Amino acid sequence: MKRYVKLAKGVTLSLVIGMLPTLAACSDNNGNNTANNEATTNNQAANNGATKTDVPPTELYKQKFDPPVTITTAVVDDGTSRGNAFKPGESMEDNVHLRWMKENMGIDIKFDFIVTKGEDYDTKIRLLLSSNGKLPDVFGAPGDSVQNLIDAGRVMPLDEAIEKYAHPEYKKILEKYDYALGGVKRDGKLYGLPGFFMGDEGTVMWVRKDWLDALGLQPPKTIAELENVLKQFTENDPDGNGKADTFGLAVPLKEGPWTWMGQTDGIVSAFTKQMINTYDVTSYWNKGDDGKLSYGAIHPDAKKYLETMRDWMSKGYLDKEAGIKDPMKASEMAASGKAGVMFGPFWMGDWPLSDATKLNPKADFEPFPLPAGPDGLVGRAEKSITGGFTMFNKDFKNIEAWFAYFNKIFAKNLEQEGDPYFDPRFKDGYHEGYDYVNLDGKIIKGNYKEAGVPDDKLPLKDGSRIDMRFMIANGILGGTTTIPFSNDEPIKKFLADPNAEPTTTREFDVKQMAKKQIIAAGVRMNQGIEEGKNFFTGPMTPTMKAKGELLKKLATESYLKIIYGEKPLDYFDEFAKEWLDNGGAKITEEVNQWYSENQ
Amino acid sequence: MASYWRKTWPFHLLVLPALILCIIFQYIPLFGVVIAFQDYQPWLGIKKSAWVGLTHFHTLFQYPDSKQVIWNTLIIASFKLVINLFVPIIFALLLNEVVKTYFKRILQTLVYLPHFLSWVILGGIMIDILSTDGGIVNRLIEALGGQSIFFLGDGSWFRVTVVISDVWKEFGFSAIIFLATLVGINPALYEAAEIDGATRWQQVIHISVPLILPIVIVVATLSLGRILDAGFDQILNLYNPLVYSHGDIIDTFVYRVGLNNGQFSFGTAVGLFKSVIGFILIIVSYRLAYKLANYRIF
Numbered sequence: 022m023k024r025y026v027k028l029a030k031g032v033t034l035s036l037v038i039g040m041l042p043t044l045a046a047c048s049d050n051n052g053n054n055t056a057n058n059e060a061t062t063n064n065q066a067a068n069n070g071a072t073k074t075d076v077p078p079t080e081l082y083k084q085k086f087d088p089p090v091t092i093t094t095a096v097v098d099d100g101t102s103r104g105n106a107f108k109p110g111e112s113m114e115d116n117v118h119l120r121w122m123k124e125n126m127g128i129d130i131k132f133d134f135i136v137t138k139g140e141d142y143d144t145k146i147r148l149l150l151s152s153n154g155k156l157p158d159v160f161g162a163p164g165d166s167v168q169n170l171i172d173a174g175r176v177m178p179l180d181e182a183i184e185k186y187a188h189p190e191y192k193k194i195l196e197k198y199d200y201a202l203g204g205v206k207r208d209g210k211l212y213g214l215p216g217f218f219m220g221d222e223g224t225v226m227w228v229r230k231d232w233l234d235a236l237g238l239q240p241p242k243t244i245a246e247l248e249n250v251l252k253q254f255t256e257n258d259p260d261g262n263g264k265a266d267t268f269g270l271a272v273p274l275k276e277g278p279w280t281w282m283g284q285t286d287g288i289v290s291a292f293t294k295q296m297i298n299t300y301d302v303t304s305y306w307n308k309g310d311d312g313k314l315s316y317g318a319i320h321p322d323a324k325k326y327l328e329t330m331r332d333w334m335s336k337g338y339l340d341k342e343a344g345i346k347d348p349m350k351a352s353e354m355a356a357s358g359k360a361g362v363m364f365g366p367f368w369m370g371d372w373p374l375s376d377a378t379k380l381n382p383k384a385d386f387e388p389f390p391l392p393a394g395p396d397g398l399v400g401r402a403e404k405s406i407t408g409g410f411t412m413f414n415k416d417f418k419n420i421e422a423w424f425a426y427f428n429k430i431f432a433k434n435l436e437q438e439g440d441p442y443f444d445p446r447f448k449d450g451y452h453e454g455y456d457y458v459n460l461d462g463k464i465i466k467g468n469y470k471e472a473g474v475p476d477d478k479l480p481l482k483d484g485s486r487i488d489m490r491f492m493i494a495n496g497i498l499g500g501t502t503t504i505p506f507s508n509d510e511p512i513k514k515f516l517a518d519p520n521a522e523p524t525t526t527r528e529f530d531v532k533q534m535a536k537k538q539i540i541a542a543g544v545r546m547n548q549g550i551e552e553g554k555n556f557f558t559g560p561m562t563p564t565m566k567a568k569g570e571l572l573k574k575l576a577t578e579s580y581l582k583i584i585y586g587e588k589p590l591d592y593f594d595e596f597a598k599e600w601l602d603n604g605g606a607k608i609t610e611e612v613n614q615w616y617s618e619n620q
Numbered sequence: 621m622a623s624y625w626r627k628t629w630p631f632h633l634l635v636l637p638a639l640i641l642c643i644i645f646q647y648i649p650l651f652g653v654v655i656a657f658q659d660y661q662p663w664l665g666i667k668k669s670a671w672v673g674l675t676h677f678h679t680l681f682q683y684p685d686s687k688q689v690i691w692n693t694l695i696i697a698s699f700k701l702v703i704n705l706f707v708p709i710i711f712a713l714l715l716n717e718v719v720k721t722y723f724k725r726i727l728q729t730l731v732y733l734p735h736f737l738s739w740v741i742l743g744g745i746m747i748d749i750l751s752t753d754g755g756i757v758n759r760l761i762e763a764l765g766g767q768s769i770f771f772l773g774d775g776s777w778f779r780v781t782v783v784i785s786d787v788w789k790e791f792g793f794s795a796i797i798f799l800a801t802l803v804g805i806n807p808a809l810y811e812a813a814e815i816d817g818a819t820r821w822q823q824v825i826h827i828s829v830p831l832i833l834p835i836v837i838v839v840a841t842l843s844l845g846r847i848l849d850a851g852f853d854q855i856l857n858l859y860n861p862l863v864y865s866h867g868d869i870i871d872t873f874v875y876r877v878g879l880n881n882g883q884f885s886f887g888t889a890v891g892l893f894k895s896v897i898g899f900i901l902i903i904v905s906y907r908l909a910y911k912l913a914n915y916r917i918f
Contacts, residue, residue, distance in 0.1 A: 147662060150662050150663050151662040151663060151665055152665075153665075165882050169661075169662055169663055169882075170663075172661070172663060173661075173662075173663030173664075174663075175663065266753075266754070274861075275860045275861065277861075340753075341752055341753065341770070342747075342751060342752060342753065342770070342772075342773060344773050344860055344861065344862040345747060345772045345773050345860040345862065346747075350744075350747065359753070566882065566883065567883070570876045570877045571683065571684075571685065571877075574685070574861070574864055574868075574876075577861040578861045578862075578864050578865070580861075581861045581862050582862075585773075585862065603684065
């Protein structure tokens with residue numbers, strides 16, 4: 022563990038230093054070596070078509086594969102949820118970006134299949150896997166296929182390619198978040214590239230400020246104060262309509278206490294450092310003092326949480342129907358003005374909580390720091406840093422071409438000064454007339470009509486923006502990869518000065534966020550608490566596969582029975598024993614085995 | 621024989637595409653059930669996966685939850701079977717007595733409308749109308765002086781809710797086949813009965829009911845074969861951890877263990893088990909129908 026902390030710190034430090042423009046030269050050198058490597062290999066691959074043996078880093082972006090290279094891929098495109106992604110007449114298979122790639126990079130993208138539903142995509146990959154059909158050269162692998170693809174030996178180990186071709190900053194991120202990649206590692210080799218999430222969705226506490234004011238209450242700072250607020254919200258008619266139709270906390274319990282919205286990790290961590298999760302047996306393996314991992318949901322500390330929730334449920338502070346509600350249904354309670362408190366990520370300020378304002382203009386959900394427990398404990402669960410994975414057919418011959426493109430897009434996200442991978446043609450955006458308009462030297466990236474863009478220069482006739490993500494990420498990148506926590510700096514900037522001018526793409530994106538989201542993200546950052554980490558990040562163990570569902574059912578059911586008062590609090594011990602007896606003990610063994618080999 | 625073929629070959633030709641489709645999509649996939657006896661790995665395929673005999677069936681009966689799940693399935697499915705048979709018959713008989721055509725049409729359309737909504741949509745609607753907090757059903761109960769009921773979160777109410785809501789969704793549509801039969805009854809029979817002085821009620825009992833009985837038996841026989849189908853879509857959209865002990869059925873169990881958990885062989889084994897039970901039941905009921913009502917398809 023210590024070693025790990027050190028490593029993480031070292032990597033973080035180097036990342037921070039690497040980003041300082043004054044030291045840009047340092048990362049320049051780094052890029053240089055890789056660049057030369059790439060150039061040489063490219064030329065071999067391209068049969069010496071382009072005879073540039075020593076491409077200087079500043080010219081790297083101009084590289085074109087000659088003869089052109091074809092990369093096949095596959096994508097889910099339902100045509101409706103993507104909104105404005107293409108101009109009329111353009112499509113996923115034929116659009117400005119693909120044409121640009123072909124003309125400027127010599128990369129020709131072909132789609133093996135385009136399906137409209139995620140399930141169909143999964144099925145297709147599974148079928149290709151079982152029928153020994155040809156997999157696309159590059160494709161986003163659905164979660165449950167990842168292990169099968171690796172087991173079947175149909176995908177390429179990537180360590181060598183990453184070493185040779187990857188952008189140095191990307192390598193650093195891979196190293197920094199190495200702990201999250203257990204699922205695509207086999208025998209020490211990496212088989213998939215993660216789509217990194219922003220990782221900044223850690224829970225904050227949303228409270229109806231107008232209700233607090235109406236009842237003369239202060240925002241709660243501790244669990245005791247929160248309990249009082251919940252009580253007042255439930256009993257004292259905060260919306261002043263003369264009816265007892267409100268309650269305190271909106272929480273979805275159908276899938277257990279830890280989910281993607283309305284999660285109660287903030288309450289759990291007020292009582293213990295042991296994170297719990299009943300929903301997924303791969304998640305919330307905590308580390309004990311003895312260095313062993315144990316499953317949070319059966320740790321005795323969970324009783325303190327259950328006791329609180331049970332108490333609140335019996336007093337009516339929670340939604341009586343929480344047990345049958347998923348996050349969407351639970352958030353309806355908050356959005357419809359029935360509940361005054363809900364925990365969740367920063368983005369909830371815009372959706373779904375802003376719906377409360379549509380019903381009642383005075384409704385005002387504000388983000389607050391998480392409350393502290395009786396012993397001053399405060400915390401939250403760490404959000405997963407990776408989404409899906411991009412995998413490569415083991416017979417794919419042109420991985421250097423893929424990296425050439427990926428590095429360009431990555432460098433564009435990074436927007437680092439002096440980056441040899443940065444393509445200056447993407448300085449203002451990707452394609453003029455698509456994601457930006459150049460109006461007499463002024464770059465306009467949104468709200469075109471207000472900015473005075475004449476009708477004939479509008480990217481789309483109705484003046485709306487074109488969403489470039491669908492042209493770029495959906496092609497061969499297998500999804501969007503972001504640099505974890507890269508929103509933090511822009512958020513700080515706009516918190517300090519909401520009217521500041523955005524200078525980078527990232528800042529531009531952050532500026533587009535709702536004001537409440539920016540404030541909430543600030544609340545998360547400023548609370549600066551150490552996030553509870555899930556120590557098991559490996560692939561599902563054999564017993565997890567066989568018994569996981571059963572244990573998940575057992576845990577969720579037992580938790581709910583205790584919270585609802587159908588079973589006494591001491592039933593928890595019985596549950597914990599049953600959990601261990603029905604395969605949990607074996608899983609714990611397997612998890613610790615994995616941990617001792619992989620930490 | 622030759623003349624038979626000469627006369628009927630166009631009809632056989634008409635059937636041919638259906639037959640081919642049936643073989644390709646119904647019979648050939650049947651061979652897939654062998655993975656129930658294997659430790660199937662998708663990338664190895666059926667040919668190379670290891671054979672494990674009856675292991676998966678053993679596992680099915682050893683899961684602590686299996687008994688509960690099978691029991692739930694049987695209970696929910698039998699109630700559905702019985703109620704889903706009688707409600708449409710009664711409804712069809714009643715509707716048949718309605719004289720005013722426009723009223724009949726409107727009524728019929730209204731009751732079979734829910735059939736076309738999916739349980740994904742209805743599940744959401746159900747949660748709202750059955751809510752203890754202002755749901756329309758509980759408001760009604762409270763207005764009548766009762767206590768509100770947590771229909772979807774209370775184990776003892778959950779099955780009732782599932783059966784009733786399923787009947788509500790399907791009875792209008794199921795009634796169509798009985799209505800069609802009733803319409804097909806020779807009006808002369810009713811006229812003769814009327815001349816003999818039979819009342820409306822007597823006409824129903826002595827003409828309508830006996831004449832739709834064969835159809836009732838066909839429908840019942842066919843639905844017996846699906847006795848272990850307690851309604852996957854419906855349960856999946858309505859159930860929750862609070863009512864697992866009363867509402868978890870074989871299909872939802874297989875869905876979670878087999879698909880969510882990637883245990884293809886186990887899922888197939890459970891599916892095969894279901895089909896075998898269904899097959900036995902349909903043979904038994906067909907024999908019964910033949911013996912009791914002298915009804916036969918072949």
